[in-house]
Amino acid sequence: MRRGVCKSHLSLAFTRRVDLRGRAAGSRPHPRLPACAAPSMQMNRLRLPASPVCVSHNTLRAYPLLGPLHASDRPGQGTGLMQMSDMQMRTGCARVRFPERSLERGWWEAAARMSRKRRAAEAEGAGLALELRWEWQDPGGTWHRFVPEQSEVLTQAARAGKPSVAVGSRVDLRRMVQRDGQTRQDRCVAAAVQDQDSYAVDDDGGSEPSSVPGSSSPQRPPAPKRLQEVGASPNPRAGGESTEVVKTLIVKGKAPVDPECLAKLGKAHVYCEGDDVYDVMLNQTNLQFNNNKFYVLQLLEDDGPRSYSVWTRWGRVGRPGQHALVSCAGDLTQAKQIFTKKFLDKTKNHWAERGNFQKVPGKYDLLHMDSRPPAAEPSCTGAPQPKPASRLDPRVQALLGLICDLQAMEEMVLEMKYDTKKAPLGKLTVEQIRAGFQSLQKVEAVLRAGDTGRALLEACNEFYTRVPHDFGLRTPPLIRTWQELQEKVQLLEALGEIQIAVKLARLELHGQEHPLDRSYRTLGCELCPLERDSAHFQVLERYLLSTHAPTHRDYSMELLEAFTLRRAGEPPFRASLPNRTLLWHGSRLGNWVGILSQGLRVAPPEAPVTGYMFGKGIYFADMSSKSANYCFASRQRDVGLLLLCEVALGECQELLEANAEAGELPPGKHSTKGLGKLAPAPANTIVLEGAAVPLGPAVETGVRNPHGYTLNYNEFVVYEPGQVRMRYLLQVRFSFAPLW
Template identity: 25%
Template sequence: MAKAKAWKLGSPGEPSFPGDFEIVKRAVLQLTDVVNNNNKYYGIELHRAGNAYRVFTHYGRTDDLETNPNAGAKESRYFDDLASADACYAQIYREKTAASKGYKEVSLASSKIGSHKARGTSSGQIDERTLEKIEGEKEKRAAIPKSTLPPGVQSMLQYVYDEATNALTSTVAAKITAHGIETPLGVLTIGQIERGEAILNDAFKVFEQRGTKAQAELSRLSSDFYSAIPHRLGRTRAEIQAAVLDSLEEFAAKQETLQLMRDMLQVNGEGGSVLYDSEIDAKYKALNCEIGWIEPGTGPWKEIADYVERSQIKSKSVKVRNVMTLKRAGEHDAFTDGIGNHRMLFHGSRIKNWVGILSRGILLPKIVVSMGVKRTDAGWLGNGIYFGDAACTSAFYTSPGKKGTRLMSVARVALGKTAEYTKITYGLNGPPEGFDSCHGVRNKPGTSSQFADDEYVVYRTQQQRLEYLVEFTA
C-alpha cells in the first residue's frame, strides 16, 4: 500500500472533509523518556463521513498543553475506503508503540487532545468505576442550600481539601476541574492510577537488585511510570534524569502521591465535581465522616486541649487551637470490644493526607504491605499502625499548611496485652503470640532502649478508632 500523504491542518490544497463525522476508533499515546529528555503525546483517530475516511493525528510535547490547549501538530491522511484507512491507523499505532518509539497508550475519562469531536470523550480501556462517574456527570445537580455546618468545621474542611489539591497539582501535571483530575492529555481514571502502581511495583523489584543493569532498567521503568502518571519534571535533561526512581524515599513519595490521587478520586464521587464544586456541604458528605465542632474555651475543649498539651515530654511547643469530634462511618461499629486496655493516643500526619484519613481511616503502611521494605518513617516494629502517648512525638510527623497550623488525631486504641521492645525489630506483621499489641519503650534513665520515643503499634484496623481531630501549632 502506497504511503498516504499527511496534510497539516489548514495547509493549501488539503482535501475537504465533512465536519459531522464519526470517530470509528482512537487512541491517546504518551512517551516520557527520562534518558533522552522526551515528554511527548500522540493522538490517533480514524474518522468516517459517508464514504469518505481519514486518519487524524495530533502530536507534540505534553507540557506545552498546560499553557496552550491547542498546542501541537495536527495532520490528516485521506482515504476512499475503510480498509485502507484502518490499515494506515494500525500502521501508525504499531510504529509508535514499538520498542524503537516506546509510546504507551493511556486511558482517559475525558481527553483534551485530538479532533473537536474527540475532546471531552473517553479514550482507552475505561474501568467500571470511572464509567459510573461519567454517567453521573450527565445528570443535573440539584441546587444545594446554604451550609448549616459550624463555621469552624467549614474552615477546616476547606483547609484540608485545599492542601490536598495543592499537593497533588504541584507534583502531578494535573489540575482539578469539574470533570475530575485533568492532566494535559485528559482526565485520569482509577484504572490509569492502578497501571501506575503496577509499574512502580515492578520498578521497586528492579531497585532491590541494584547494579548497572538495574539502573538502566530503572530509567526505562521510570519513563513508563511518568508516561502513565504525568508529573511536573521540568524541561532540561538534568531535571528529567533526576526524576529516575532510584531511592527508597522516591518510591515512598510516589506511593504517597498515588494514594493521594486515589483518595481524591474516591471523595470526588460519581458526580465527579466535589473537588471542583465550591459547596462545602458536598465536600463534607463525600468524606462520610461525622465531624462535630467543640467551642474553644468550653469544658470539653479544655479537657482535650489539656490532655494534648500536658502529654508533651521533650518539648512544650504544641499549642491547641481547635478541637473537633470524629466518628467515621462503620469504624466505631467495627471497633474491637473484646480487647481491653484502651488508651487515648495520638497519630499525626501531613495536612495533605487528611482528606484520605477522614474518608477511609488510617491505612496500614503501604510501603510495607506492597513492597516489603523497612519503613522510612521510624516505624521500627513492622507493618502496623503507629501511635504515640506524647503529642510532641506525633507532631514530628505533621507539616504546617498555609495557615501555619497542623493536624493530629486523638484515637481510642485497644492495646490489650502489650509486648514491650527495647530493640528495633523489623518485619513484624503482628504482635507475638499471646499479645495484642507492641510497645517500643522510650530510652530513659534506668531503661536502655533504641527507641527515642514511646511507640504503640496495633496490626488490625479494628483496634483503633478516630475520636478527635486537633488543630495546633508547633
C-alpha cells in the first residue's frame, strides 16, 4: 500500500490465523508489511475494525509496540493497549476484541498526545503500571531479550518521556531502533506488555463475553491501564490517601460464589448435584513462557426464579484477571454443556471422569479444593445475646489467640509466595499437598542427576501448577539449590499444619461456648501455666538463656510464659530407652495448632529426602537459639513459641556432615546426632523429672570435620514419634538489635 492511498478501512477479520507479513491460508492476498516499524516504513497508519481479529506473532514484530492504538480521528477515544501474553506472542494467534481505532507507528508519540486530564482519570481508575519486556532483533530476524538491568533502564526512560537512552548502544525510543556498535547498523527494538491481568483475551483463542447477555447488571469492566509516572504512587487519591478494597465472600450451599462475580453475588449459588459441586479452580505454570495463570469455572443457579449461568475468570496468579458470565436462562442442560466443554477444553479431561484426572502437557491442572464452608457461628434473632465468658486461664486464652490467628497464618504463607487468593488457607486438600510433595520429589531427582535443563523446568512447572504461587509479573524462579528445595518443603509442611487448624476451626460450638474454649477443646491438649516463681519456671528460663548460641546475637530472648502440656492420644513413650534428654524444637506460629493437636510427626513418604539434613525425622537441638531461629520471628511479630520435649535418644549414631539417608539406622542405634563445634558443657547438666537438662553456656567440643564443613551446634534426630514426649511450651519475646 503506497502512502497517501485513500482507503477508509482495511479489514483483517479473518477466521484463521493471519500473518500480516505473508499470506493467510484460505484467505485473499493482503498487503505485505515491513519486518519492523522503522521511520522508512511506507505504511504509517492501519485502520482496524470493531469486529474481533486474529493477530499473529508476526504482527507484533512488524509493529514492535502493538499497543499504539490511537483514535485521533474519533472524538472521545483515547489511547489504549492491546496486550498479549508471552505464550500467545510466541506460539501463534490470540483472538482480541477492541473498538475501531488506528494503529500508530510510535507508541510513545501516541502516549504523548494524551491529555493530562485523561492521564489523571486513567490513573485514578487503574493506578497500576504496565510491566514491559524489552527485546532487540539481530540481522537474521531472531529476537533477543535485554538483560533485566537494561530493561529497567529502558522502562524508566520511556516513563520519563526521554527520546533516547544509552544501554550499551543508544536506543532511540521514538523510532524504536538501536545502533549496533560494531556494524553501525540500526536494529529493531521491541517492548512487549506483560501486564497479564488485563488481557481482553481468552487464552484458548476463543472469544468470551464480558457481560451477562440480557442482564441489567453488567460486570465491572476492566479499568484502563497506563504506564505509571515515575515516582507516582499506585491509585493516587486527593490528599495522598489510599483506599482498601474489602471483598465479601457469601457462602451458600457447598461452595462460595466467586467474589469477583458481582452480577450474581448474593443472588445465586454454585449448582450442586449430590456430591458433585460445579466449582473448579485450575492452574497452569510454564516458566519458559512466564505463564503463571489460573482459571475459575462455576455453574451458578439463581436463588429466585430458576435460571442458570456459567461464570469463568482467568488471568495471572495474584491478579483479578478477565471474566465472562454466560446466561442460559432456565436451560440447565445447556449450562452443563457449556461448563463441561470448557472443562474439557482447558484440561483435556472429561468432567465425568475427573476422579481419575490426568494432567496433560500444555493444559491446566485441577486443584483439589475442599469446598466445605467454615462452621457457622451460632446466630440469633432479635436482641444480640451477650458473649459467653471463657472458662480458661487468661494466659491460656492469650496463647490460643496467638496460635489460632488465621490472618497470621495467611501472612506466614504469603511471605513464602503462596497464593491464598486462588487456594485459600484450609481449602487446599491433603491430596493436593501430597501432590506438591510428589512434584518436589521430581525436582530432587533432577537436582541429584545434575540436570538443570528441560527436566528441571518441567518439574518446577508441575510444582508451581499444583501449589499456586504469587510472583506478581516476575517469572516463577527455578528451584535450583537444595536450600530452595528445603524452603518449598517447609511451605508444604506449613500448609499441612494450617489445614489441620482450619479443619478444627470448622467444628461446631457446644451450646453457649466461647470460641477460645472450643479451640482449646479441639486441641486435645492440656495446657497448665507455670508460675514465674516456681522452680520449674526458673529452670526453664535458665535453660533458655544459657543456651543462646554466640553466633545468634542479632536478637535476645525473654521468657514470657511457660506451660506444662499433656497431649491426649500421644503414642506410648519408649521410656525404657536410655539417654532421655530435654531438647528444643521451634516452629512458626501457624504450625502450632497442628503440632499440639497431632504431635510432632515424621515427614510423609512423598516428601523429598534431600530437604532434610539427616533424613526424614523429628529434629531437636540442645541450644535454644538454634531452634528459635525456626520460629521466624520479626520486629513486627516478635513473639514465638518453643517446645521442650523429653526425647529418648538411646544410642546415637554420630555424624560429622549431612546424610539424607541417616534415617536407615545401623543395628543398635536409635537416633542420629550431628556433632557440632559448640555444645553445653556436660558438667552443667541437671536432671528434671527423669530427663537430662543440658544447661549452658556452650563450650568448644573439639569436633572438626576433616572432609569439609563442621556443624556449629549439635543436631538430634529421632525417626519414631514414640521416642518423643512433649513436656513444656515456652512463650518467648524476641528483641532484635537496632539496625543502626
